[in-house]
Amino acid sequence: xxxxxxxxxxxxxxxxxxxxxxxxxxxxxxxxxxxxxxxxxxxxxxxxxxxxxxxxxxxxxxxxxxxxxxxxxxxxxxxxxxxxxxxxxxxxxxxxxxxxxxxxxxxxxxxxxxxxxxxxxxxxxxxxxxxxxxxxxxxxxxxxxxxxxxxxxxxxxxxxxxxxxxxxxxxxxxxxxxxxxxxxxxxxxxxxxxxxxxxxxxxxxxxxxxxxxxxxxxxxxxxxxxxxxxxxxxxxxxxxxxxxxxxxxxxxxxxxxxxxxxxxxxxxxxxxxxxxxxxxxxxxxxxxxxxxxxxxxxxxxxxxxxxxxxxxxxxxxxxxxxxxxxxxxxxxxxxxxxxxxxxxxxxxxxxxxxxxxxxxxxxxxxxxxxxxxxxxxxxxxxxxxxxxxxxxxxxxxxxxxxxxxxxxxxxxxxxxxxxxxxxxxxxxxxxxxxxxxxxxxxxxxxxxxxxxxxxxxxxxxxxxxxxxxxxxxxxxxxxxxxxxxxxxxxxxxxxxxxxxxxxxxxxxxxxxxxxxxxxxxxxxxx
Amino acid sequence: xxxxxxxxxxxxxxxxxxxxxxxxxxxxxxxxxxxxxxxxxxxxxxxxxxxxxxxxxxxxxxxxxxxxxxxxxxxxxxxxxxxxxxxxxxxxxxxxxxxxxxxxxxxxxxxxxxxxxxxxxxxxxxxxxxxxxxxxxxxxxxxxxxxxxxxxxxxxxxxxxxxxxxxxxxxxxxxxxxxxxxxxxxxxxxxxxxxxxxxxxxxxxxxxxxxxxxxxxxxxxxxxxxxxxxxxxxxxxxxxxxxxxxxxxxxxxxxxxxxxxxxxxxxxxxxxxxxxxxxxxxxxxxxxxxxxxxxxxxxxxxxxxxxxxxxxxxxxxxxxxxxxxxxxxxxxxxxxxxxxxxxxxxxxxxxxxxxxxxxxxxxxxxxxxxxxxxxxxxxxxxxxxxxxxxxxxxxxxxxxxxxxxxxxxxxxxxxxxxxxxxxxxxxxxxxxxxxxxxxxxxxxxxxxxxxxxx
Numbered sequence: 001x002x003x004x005x006x007x008x009x010x011x012x013x014x015x016x017x018x019x020x021x022x023x024x025x026x027x028x029x030x031x032x033x034x035x036x037x038x039x040x041x042x043x044x045x046x047x048x049x050x051x052x053x054x055x056x057x058x059x060x061x062x063x064x065x066x067x068x069x070x071x072x073x074x075x076x077x078x079x080x081x082x083x084x085x086x087x088x089x090x091x092x093x094x095x096x097x098x099x100x101x102x103x104x105x106x107x108x109x110x111x112x113x114x115x116x117x118x119x120x121x122x123x124x125x126x127x128x129x130x131x132x133x134x135x136x137x138x139x140x141x142x143x144x145x146x147x148x149x150x151x152x153x154x155x156x157x158x159x160x161x162x163x164x165x166x167x168x169x170x171x172x173x174x175x176x177x178x179x180x181x182x183x184x185x186x187x188x189x190x191x192x193x194x195x196x197x198x199x200x201x202x203x204x205x206x207x208x209x210x211x212x213x214x215x216x217x218x219x220x221x222x223x224x225x226x227x228x229x230x231x232x233x234x235x236x237x238x239x240x241x242x243x244x245x246x247x248x249x250x251x252x253x254x255x256x257x258x259x260x261x262x263x264x265x266x267x268x269x270x271x272x273x274x275x276x277x278x279x280x281x282x283x284x285x286x287x288x289x290x291x292x293x294x295x296x297x298x299x300x301x302x303x304x305x306x307x308x309x310x311x312x313x314x315x316x317x318x319x320x321x322x323x324x325x326x327x328x329x330x331x332x333x334x335x336x337x338x339x340x341x342x343x344x345x346x347x348x349x350x351x352x353x354x355x356x357x358x359x360x361x362x363x364x365x366x367x368x369x370x371x372x373x374x375x376x377x378x379x380x381x382x383x384x385x386x387x388x389x390x391x392x393x394x395x396x397x398x399x400x401x402x403x404x405x406x407x408x409x410x411x412x413x414x415x416x417x418x419x420x421x422x423x424x425x426x427x428x429x430x431x432x433x434x435x436x437x438x439x440x441x442x443x444x445x446x447x448x449x450x451x452x453x454x455x456x457x458x459x460x461x462x463x464x465x466x467x468x469x470x471x472x473x474x475x476x477x478x479x480x481x482x483x484x485x486x487x488x489x490x491x492x493x494x495x496x497x498x499x500x501x502x503x504x505x506x507x508x509x510x511x512x513x514x515x516x517x518x519x520x521x522x523x524x525x526x
Numbered sequence: 527x528x529x530x531x532x533x534x535x536x537x538x539x540x541x542x543x544x545x546x547x548x549x550x551x552x553x554x555x556x557x558x559x560x561x562x563x564x565x566x567x568x569x570x571x572x573x574x575x576x577x578x579x580x581x582x583x584x585x586x587x588x589x590x591x592x593x594x595x596x597x598x599x600x601x602x603x604x605x606x607x608x609x610x611x612x613x614x615x616x617x618x619x620x621x622x623x624x625x626x627x628x629x630x631x632x633x634x635x636x637x638x639x640x641x642x643x644x645x646x647x648x649x650x651x652x653x654x655x656x657x658x659x660x661x662x663x664x665x666x667x668x669x670x671x672x673x674x675x676x677x678x679x680x681x682x683x684x685x686x687x688x689x690x691x692x693x694x695x696x697x698x699x700x701x702x703x704x705x706x707x708x709x710x711x712x713x714x715x716x717x718x719x720x721x722x723x724x725x726x727x728x729x730x731x732x733x734x735x736x737x738x739x740x741x742x743x744x745x746x747x748x749x750x751x752x753x754x755x756x757x758x759x760x761x762x763x764x765x766x767x768x769x770x771x772x773x774x775x776x777x778x779x780x781x782x783x784x785x786x787x788x789x790x791x792x793x794x795x796x797x798x799x800x801x802x803x804x805x806x807x808x809x810x811x812x813x814x815x816x817x818x819x820x821x822x823x824x825x826x827x828x829x830x831x832x833x834x835x836x837x838x839x840x841x842x843x844x845x846x847x848x849x850x851x852x853x854x855x856x857x858x859x860x861x862x863x864x865x866x867x868x869x870x871x872x873x874x875x876x877x878x879x880x881x882x883x884x885x886x887x888x889x890x891x892x893x894x895x896x897x898x899x900x901x902x903x904x905x906x907x908x909x910x911x912x913x914x915x916x917x918x919x920x921x922x923x924x925x926x927x928x929x930x931x932x933x934x935x936x937x938x939x940x941x942x943x944x945x946x947x948x949x950x951x952x953x954x955x956x957x958x959x960x961x962x963x964x965x966x967x968x969x970x971x972x973x974x975x976x977x978x979x980x
Contacts, residue, residue, distance in 0.1 A: 145700065146693040169839075179704070179740065188846045212891060215704060215739035314694075321713050362892060369888055372737060373881070473704035473739065483697040 004030045004259075006291040006526045007279055009266045009305065010460070010499070012040025013246050015295030017513030018498040018520075019260070020071050020253035025521045029258040030287065031250075032279065034265035034460070037243070038250050040295070041459045041466065042508050044243025048446035050396040051334040054242035056450070056459060056466065058330075058385065058403045059083060059354075061235040062225060062507035063245070064138070067514055071252040078248045080236035081390045085353030087344065088198045089436040091360070095343035096194050097350065113192040123189050130174055131224045133166050138225065138504045138511050141519060142478040142486040178473065182216040183361055197358040201381055204407060206467045206506065208325040210368030211361055215473050222471060222506065235354070237390050245508060269294070269305045269495060276494035291494050291526040293516060297461055297468040298322050298481035298501040302490065312491055318482040322501075323472060326452030326464030327371060329409035331429045334446035335400040338386065339437035351389045357382035357432060371408035376425045376451075379432050381407045399445070404429055411452035411463040422449050467506035468499050477503055488516040496520055531557045531784070533816045534804050536791045536830075537980070539567025542820030543774040543783075547598050550781035557812065558783060559804065561790035561980070566771040567820070568979050575966035577915040578859040580906055580922050581767035582970055583979070586760045589751030590770065591664050598777040604764040606909070608871040611759030614723040614878055615956040620866075621719045625756040638717040648714050652746070653754040654691065655699050660750045661687050707741040708880050718879040726875045726883060726902065727758045729926060733852040735887030736880045758873060766910050794819075794830045804830075821980060823847055851972030852890055854928035856949045858921040859914065859966040864959040867905060867921075874903040876956050877926075886927040893933030895945055900926040901952055918965075923949055930972035937971040945969060 006022050008015045011033030022029040037043055041056040060080060068078060084100035097108045110117035143155025163171060176185060182203030186196040200211040203220035210216075238245045250260055265282040269292050278288035294301040302311060302319045344350050358364055358381050367377035383405040388395035395401045406429055413421060426449035433440045452464025461468055469475055478486045480503045488496050498516035500506055520526055535546045538560030546556045564570055568583040587605055595603065613622040621637065624630045627646050635642035665683060688696055702710060707728030711721040725736045728745035735741075752760045763769035778785065790807040794817050803813040819826040827836070827844045836844075867874070877883045877900040886896035907913040907920040914920045928945060935941075946969050954961040970978070 146689070146696055172843075181738075184848065188842075209737075209739065213706075213738045214734070323709070365891060372884065474701045479701060483701070484693075 002030075002287050004028045004287065004289040006030070006293060006520070007032060007287055007289040008293045008295060008498070009269070009279060010034070010040065010295035011038035011246075011250070011260060011262070012295045012459075012499060013042045013249055013508055013510055014498050014500060014513030014516075015040070015293070016246060016249040016253055016260075017067060017071070017510040018293055018295065018517040019258040020249060020256055021514060021517030022520065022526060023253055023256035023258035024070070025517075026257075027291075027521075027526045029253075030289070031253070031258060031260045032264040032266050032281070032287075033260070033262045036262050038260060038262060039243050039246030041455075041461060042242045042246045044241030047332060047448050048334045051399070051401050051446065052241055052394045053332040053401055053448070054238075054387065054403060055332065055448075056330060056455060057242045057508050058237075058387070058405065059235045060238055060242065060245060060508045062509035062511075064509060064511050064514065066139070067510045070514075071249065071256075073248050073252060076248045076251040076255065077240075077244065079239040081239060083235045083237055083353050083385065083390070085350060086198065086356050087341070087350040087353065088194055088356045088358055089341055089343045090194055093343055095341070095350075096192075096198065099349070109192075109195065112195070113190070116190045116192045116195055119189050120195075126170075126173060127221065127224045129170060130177060130221055133162075133170060133174065134221060135225060136162065137477070138509075139515070141488070141515055142480070142503045144484055144487065145478055146484065177217045177221050179214060180217045181212045181214045182220045183211040183365075184214075185217040185220070193360045194358070197361045197364055198356050200361065201356060201358045201364060201383070204364065204368070204381070205383075205405075206328060206465065207470055207472060208323075208327045208371070208408075208410070209472070210365045210372075212365055218473060218476075219471050237385070237387055239391050239393075241387065241391075241394065242508060249510070266305065268307070269492075271306055271310050271492055271495070274310070274493060276492050289526075291496065291520060293496040293498050293520065295497075295499045295513070297324070297465075297499055298497070299324070299462045300460065301497050301499070301501070302481075306492060306495065310492055315482065315485065315491055322481050323470045323475060324411070324461075324463035324465040325470055326411040326455065326461070326466070327409065328405060328407040328464075328466060329376070329425060329429075329452060330448075330450040330455070331404040331406055331426055332448040332450070333402040333404065333440075333444055334395070335386075335402055335440075335443045336445050337439065337443045338389075338400055339402070339433065339443065340439045341437050343436065351386055353385070355382075355384040355436075357384065357436070367408055371410045374410060374412065374414035376409040376413060376421075376428065377407070378428055380409070380429065382429065382432065384433070404433070409451055411456070411465075413451075417451045417453040422451050422454070425449060425451060468501040469505065471506050476505075480505055488512075488519045494525060496525075531555045531812065531814050533557070533818060534559055534791075534812055534814045535818045535820060536794075536804070536826070537561070537567060537820030538565030538785060538787075539820045540569060540770060540774055542567070542818070543771070543778050544594055544598065545818050545820070546783045547774060547778040547781050550778065550783045551598070556783045557814075558778070558785045559789040559791050559806070559812075560785065560787050563787050565775055565785060565787070566768055569768055569771045571766075571768050574857045574968045575859040578857075578918070578920050578966065579913050580857050580920050582855040582857060582922060583975070586758065587762050587770070588760060589660070589663075593664055598774070599780075600770075600773040600777055602765050602769055602773050602776075605761040606764045606871075607753065607756055607759050607761035610870075611756050611761075611872045612723050612875055613870070613872065614719045614875050616719050616878065620874075621717075621723065623720075623723055623757050625753065625759050627755040630755065630757075634717065634720055637720065638715070641715045641717045641720055644714055649755045649757075651695070651698060652749055653752075654695050655702060656746045656749040656752065658687060658691055658695075658699055659746055663750065702746065703743045704739055705742040706737050706739050707745050708736040708884075710742040710745070711736075711880070722877045722879050722883065723875055724757055725880050726877055726900065726926070729883055729887065730924075731853050733850045733887070733890055733927075733929065735884040735891075737884055738887075762871075762909050767906065791830060793832070794826075796831060796835050799835065822849070824849065825980060849930070851930040851975060852927060854895075854925040854945060854972060855970040855975070856923040856925060856946060857968040857970070858923065858950075858964050860919040860921055860960075860963045861965050862917070862963050863905075863908075863919045864957050864963055866957050867903075867960075869908070870905055871908050872904075874956070876901045876903065876952055883926065890927035890929045893929055893931060895929065895932060895941065896927045897948065899928065899945070899948055899952065901949055902926075903953060903957075919963075921953075921960075923953065925949055928971060930976070937973045942969045942971060945971070 455464035
């Protein structure tokens, strides 16, 4: 039987980051990935011959800069190309654009509302400060609020002190962001409905909430924390697709000495006398290690990889209440030509950015209403990008790939997800696109429709939740995934968690993986 | 021109009267300026049809902080908590939640044995968490900017109380506050009517549906002061709907507060960044160094004070305070009491599922008055003598999801009568014979409530 210092279950990007940091600290580390390729939800696959897709996660901005530095990712192939614009086609045939040049954006907005154009500058500044204020928390191991241990008390005081250091005005703004709905919050700033809609859209991503539901303003802020080369609120696209990021981290980990095995599904974590001692693979092979780290989501980590009788009853109950509620789907299209937007005819810079289907707050709210009662949205919110315009290697010459992130598609759809239902969902996406780009239907060469059910089946993410658990306030920080176990440990000694179901979670960020590795190293467990 | 007061209190609502009495007790000379012809604010009783009286906004006796009662020596405040605090219609009758834990559990057992088993656990948790809020509410809101020790002490007090809850309840509190009431109830129960009976309290008087975050907190808030097991059962004042007003008015009189009725404050005068007094609509000026407003923040800060005295950021923050009235009241004068309402001193909540509440909120969200409004019915005439002529009755319907601002236009006669018809129809559906017993109806939309109560 082979022996390692640490085994990481699951080669998602967080698992790879954990392995790289452990290897960097001199630990003999092995990553076991069930699929033939690493990356989890951050993979690039050639779905149709010549057409490559970032199948699930499709943009990047949240990847922590310290990880990029520590693991020297640029040396291993990290190359992020900026997505510079967002265009929202409006129902009156006009559009609302946001461009790389802030002055151009301001003039564009002034065309719709001079008042909002001014407010947007102040809003951007405030959100920048808020994101800066919250950012240190992303690098903090959550303290246990109920613990009396000096370490936790110190953590709580630091946490409290951090908020006090914000000063009154920003503290109140943060308080609002933590408690309000994104629609209400934006109402305080802006008047132009499509502007509010497109901004609030980032508050609903990956949640089962509508823009008018309190708690969504936080998710808005979460998405403002993205940075590329130190520039905030910039989203980008990895050359070669999101999978190339996973491969980059994988190469970095291997360069540091980690081993990575694909096609190696872990059946169970072996526990002896309340201690993890290794893993058993589906093939029957056993691998021994004093530290086992699960990169899977909390339900799989706590209830499936180990025998539940090893877990205390209240932990099982708490994990049972952890909400996944996948609410988004993905439609990947292979195109013979670019979509021709009615509002911006011809080929233009908008094809190199994001096209947001969010023409109004009511539009988004109605999309949510459908999902509340168990149907996919007839007219969904979509974030559409055309990666082949930024990286021509993604599609054959002259052809294109288009990625549509779609919300809402509830995991628990009425009647369950069938093939017919999946195709109907795909049709509603294409029909909605055709309202704004009528040539889309004839341009489609291939269409891949992914429902939350498909996402769960392929990536293992429970209920297809793209954040490995909803980003709801009661599932953040010291509640993520459950109170008392937000410090990357589990009730089983030597068994750790490092996936996005832990703080801070969500997005191709790597922060969970890094914090878990640092805790493991600090604890002396490996 | 009178200059003999230290403090002027604007508005004779309960909070204004309590402030006035507390200050008078401390030796201040206090005048209360009430714009209408009676004190009591939202707690006033009015006659809406000959011989028929109601307190349209009195939904429950609410929570009276014990220190208020103690410090002011309030008397005549005996609470009655009905045996059945809330009931909801089910296909073959009603699910009646008794304040007695075992009787409620027995009623629930008919629908779900599992839910019945969890009932005591749920009620205990609810009581603990609202009990924490209760302890919190008597502390002044801490000022987080201040670094003075005196301001930090309450914060530490909060932290200590929170940790004093014990590990399990503390975690539950922190977890529950941002949740939606539906998520909270889904964690506990399967039975739809049960969830609807409890959940309606989480969306009471706010423009949110049971799936909206934060509504679990609203549920806790409405249970501050309630006995364990008494769902929405803070009861009513035995001495009458206006018992609290009378008790507070008596205390104010005892401590020498001057109350002036029909005295509408037009504006608050300010000189050199200091309040100098108030001016009434008659032109009369009253000079005082301290003014306390019992009117809402928008009315006070945007309506009564010259904006030049405020920072623009402050004004913006006040303008951003959300009011968004979302409930209407329909008052019914009844010739007789339908059989199924006999003895109903609690609340009859007509929404049988959380989805019904959610759908009616969907309408309000888009600025429509719900086609199927969710209604809660109470019968003041069964609680107190003298609310209706002998043998006759008064019913008050609280209607969820009736937005202040309708997208299609103003609340005109046609829209009001449309609302009335829908409300009556839905009551009649659950209470056969109700429609036939109606002699007179008055509809109070959020706009009417604003006009009446300011």
